Amino acid sequence: MKRHHITAIVLLVVVAAISVYTGGIFLSLREPDVIKPGEGVTEVRKLSDYFAPLKGTRGDTDVYVLKGEQEGGKVLVLGGTHANEPSGYLTAVVLVEQAKVTAGELIVIPRANNSAFTHNDSQEGAPLYVHFTNAAGEERQFRYGSRASNVIDQWPDPDVYEHASSGQQLSGSETRNLNRGYPGRADGNLTEQMCYAITEMIKKEDIGLTFDLHEASPEYPVINATVAHERSMDIAAMGSFDLDMMGIAMSLEPSPVNLRGLTHRELGDFTDTYPLLMETANASQGRLRGATNEKLALDGKDKYYVSAEALGMLYVPYDENGHSIEERVGRHLQGVLSYTTAYNDLYGEVVTIENVPTYDVMLAAKLGDYLN
């Protein structure tokens, strides 16, 4: 055997070792995080219960139902529409693990785009996981995923993504963005099918109020904001007044009529629900950030954002204290509570959510204190 054949065999063995090691890491990202439902959860369904073709795919996801003893309305919370926006996902997890509903029904989907949790955005250097310590001193781990569905689950991207019901054209990769695919299509791609299943669930369950929880980079104009469909505007106005009284600055944005495929547009147009979308500030997905790691995702402290603030380039106040995950989850939780109260008051559809930390409580605590 010649010398270069021997090196080729040695290198193939190295390839095998690297592939097994890295492949193991990539495969492990498909394991769903452990979510420990609290005593408020009365039933766990699957999204595929509303659209059977999702069954067995990575587009299927858990749907947690918290039903109160008294009759009332129904509220839906979508976390993880974008899996790289941890406050939205973790707010939904806190609701599943802590909330108790005495009247009406709260339905929570923490991983709305389950496929997006199974990979990371390439070249972003994002952390694989974020960690917390619960009250019992145990470690809890949650995925930091991607903005879009995994290409392994949905391929190829078209050059131009055409939104099915409007013909709106966006860049090809948006075809895997859950929040560009509503109301969805039964015979569409996996992301459109997930949208379709969520829309079907809203119709079948006759959900009155729908929250879609997001984060955005601090230089993005729509931040610390609630985006509301025109039908949801009364709830949004009344709720944001309540938030204002608590010292939570929340800007109110009307859902643009010609920006299609988003929850706050299509769920309002195609179903009877009142959709609201909330945004908090996440430096770890911003373009001006420094080192991208778990610490940045959790404390939001970044000296480059402090400099950007000094230059007047941001849409949220930014100082060396950053924007912690507690502040961001606290804003979302308080938003869910305040807008739900406004919905109760305006439409008489009572949904009473208890045992959820308010903004002030969350700000003074550690997120792990509210994990089981």
Next chain:
Amino acid sequence: MTIVYLVILAAVLALVIWNLFTEEKLQNQLTAMMVIIPLVLRLLMIK
């Protein structure tokens, strides 16, 4: 569509492995090795 893609990918992978064995310069063999890894992971639909 995915099957066609994977068949093309498998063909490229086979050619790179063949190159790894015919190439006599270690430097070029190392290059081939690096190219093989993502091809293997995609062929197995892992990444």
